[in-house]
């Protein structure tokens with residue numbers, strides 16, 4: 045991405061205009077085989093629909109999950125100066141080291157289900173602008189960070205889980221949602237890692253002030269991302285769009301990852317058709333956000349961690365959906381009598 049051309053968002057907008065369509069032939073092939081598998085029709089419920097979704101967006105029958113990848117993007121946020129986070133900013137970098145050492149929650153889930161893990165560290169030593177009084181990023185930087193996020197699928201993957209690490213980023217997610225969907229700041233903020241009482245009031249106040257400060261410049265969703273977002277959110281948006289172009293279905297993690305996805309959805313609702321919401325976070329506004337995105341979460345386990353942990357867990361379901369579809373016998377091959385005998 046060239047930082048000097050003046051219109052660096054243009055490449056991204058072109059990729060949005062040029063998105064691959066769903067492969068309905070592959071989807072129909074899944075439905076046809078599914079009808080012959082040794083089970084009553086529909087008995088595997090949503091697992092059957094997951095197999096259809098995989099084939100539709102991988103563009104192939106049979107759908108397969110052989111190289112699932114979890115991408116975790118880490119960024120730091122100037123807005124922590126407003127006293128909106130329960131933990132110190134240094135935790136972002138420390139958790140990146142923990143991911144690399146294999147000690148974080150997401151590492152264990154990746155180990156359980158044999159998922160690859162890629163960690164992207166985004167200029168942690170230079171937090172983005174404090175959104176209550178400045179834009180988070182310049183346009184060139186925001187566009188370059190989206191382009192960097194596209195690397196998530198560069199090494200090859202057949203399922204991508206999107207996650208993040210960034211102290212303060214539930215405030216950023218709330219500001220994006222407030223800008224995109226209106227309502228009150230209070231409706232979009234929640235405890236994050238554990239702020240309550242005065243801290244929660246400060247958080248809502250920061251979100252309200254940020255949206256007021258940038259008011260009048262928030263019609264374009266990419267401006268919402270640049271002004272109110274953060275590097276890991278820009279990178280997640282880039283990764284989701286790159287995955288679409290590479291025929292890689294995507295699992296979106298919690299509230300923060302969904303807020304990054306909401307930027308794409310606001311630009312073009314079809315841009316998330318290759319994505320499923322992995323889970324519903326315990327962060328209270330996540331359910332409301334998922335409604336705006338038209339997504340029904342796969343899991344609802346009361347988790348509120350981030351790191352891609354919910355997406356990684358849901359990857360196990362998606363793997364199982366592919367294995368069920370591909371591995372089950374048909375009535376003919378197993379010699380099992382169908383309804384008509």
Ligand SMILES: Cc1cc2ncn([C@H]3O[C@H](COP(=O)(O)O)[C@@H](O)[C@H]3O)c2cc1C
Nearest residue numbers: 129131208209210211212213214236237350
């Ligand atoms: C030890 C630790 C590990 C984490 N892993 C993910 N997050 C999560 O919490 C942060 C967002 O919450 P807030 O907006 O309240 O700061 C993000 O870094 C997110 O990924 C963590 C947070 C902590 C403290």
Ligand SMILES: O=C(O)c1cccnc1
Nearest residue numbers: 298299300325348349350
């Ligand atoms: O749902 C999330 O993404 C989330 C919730 C709390 C803290 N960090 C992330």
